[in-house]
Amino acid sequence: MERAVYRIIDANFNRAREAARVIEEFCRFALNSAQHAQRAKRLRHELSLSLDKLDARQLLSSRDILGDVGAPCSSLELRDTGHPRFRGDRLTPAEAGARATFMERTDLNSTFTAACKRLTEALRTLTETIAIGGQNQSVADAIEKLRFDAYALEKDIVLWNFPAEKFKRVKLYVIISSNEPSDIIRLTQRCIAGGADCIQLRSKNIADDSLFAVAVEFVKVCKAAGVLSIINDRVDVAVTAGADGVHLGQNDLPIEQARKLQLAPLIIGLSTHSLQQLRCACAAYPTYVSLGPVFSTDTKPQVPPVGLDYVEQATKELADTGIGNVAIGGITLSNVEDVLRAGVKAVAVCSVVSEAKDPTAACRALKEKIAAFPKK
Secondary structure (H helix, E strand, O other), X not given: OHHHHHXXXXXXXXXXXXXXXXHHHHHHHXXXXXXXXXXXXXXXXHHHHHHOOOOHHHHHHHOOOOOOOOOOOOHHHHHHHOOOOOEOOEOOHHHHHHHHXXXXXXXXXXXXXXXXXXXXXXXXXXXXXXXXXXXXXXXXXXXXXXXXXHHHHHHHHHXXXXXXXXXXXXXXXXXXXXXXXXXXXXXXXXXXXXXXXXXXXXXXXXOHHHHHXXXXXXXXXXXXXXXXXXXXXXXXXXXXXXXOEEEEOOOOOOHHXXXXXXXXXXXXXXXXXXXXXXXXXXXXXOOEEEEOOOOOOOOOOXXXXXXXXXXXXXXXXXXXXXXXXXXXXXXXXXXXXXXXHOOOOOEEEOHHHHXXXXXXXXXXXXXXXXXXOOOO
């Protein structure tokens, strides 16, 4: 039985360590998220440190690849070794099941999900096996903590990654600041026709019941067209209306609290006006940050413009975070290329579209200029 215990520990240690590496690489290369990759790496290292307290020689001595009835070897490999599990040219049921499971990895997201499940299963097995006899209880306790760390990491990655993937396609972001329901829907439809990728409803002076009613219709129109819908400030309205996300200001509900209210992963944007605010924002890990106002704007005349220097500095700071960005404030057809040259992925406009004689044409002209701008 002691040998069986060591075989179980060895197999599940390898399984957990390999799964943690898959998660780390997903965060590093697919999400471009240094923060999440570092958490996965730290978990992997702490696991190894915990297992170092056991006898590594006994673990290795117990390893028996050919004698493992669950090892997913191919029939060809077994035939070459003369192993009794060889069944002609066919896979055993266990091998076929393992191969089928492997083939279900249709993309990186499904590979990540499988790795998360494999990691927590292996950690649970390690905890219960190592605790046998009570001699290594401290090691078992340390690995049990890692299991809950793994659950939290999976949740944080999923809640951040799904909205981030949706926001990546945004190039033209339009803000509608009207308080008239009929104007809001009409302008939404015209902006969609002009190629807007994301539309934010920012109605500051409207009763809650009217805001909710128009938000529901606004979301419906956006969803039908495949355009992202964002509600300004109001997490409650965004959640209950089924919007894709919410945009928060510096004095609005903190991101951590906003996430507690979501019923499904929300795109969460946050306004920033300085490098200090940007760095604080990165610690809270929003889906994207807005950078501005780049130029003076009648929409927020009380806020001094931050200029293109801030936009350039901010995009460099965001480079390895995976957090999206959008420039905002006074952006027009004549200066949009200057803003794009500063490094942003998307631009947000308001009055240049809403006050245009033809909002659809205004959106289309901006979208064409953004699309034509050389990619770095």
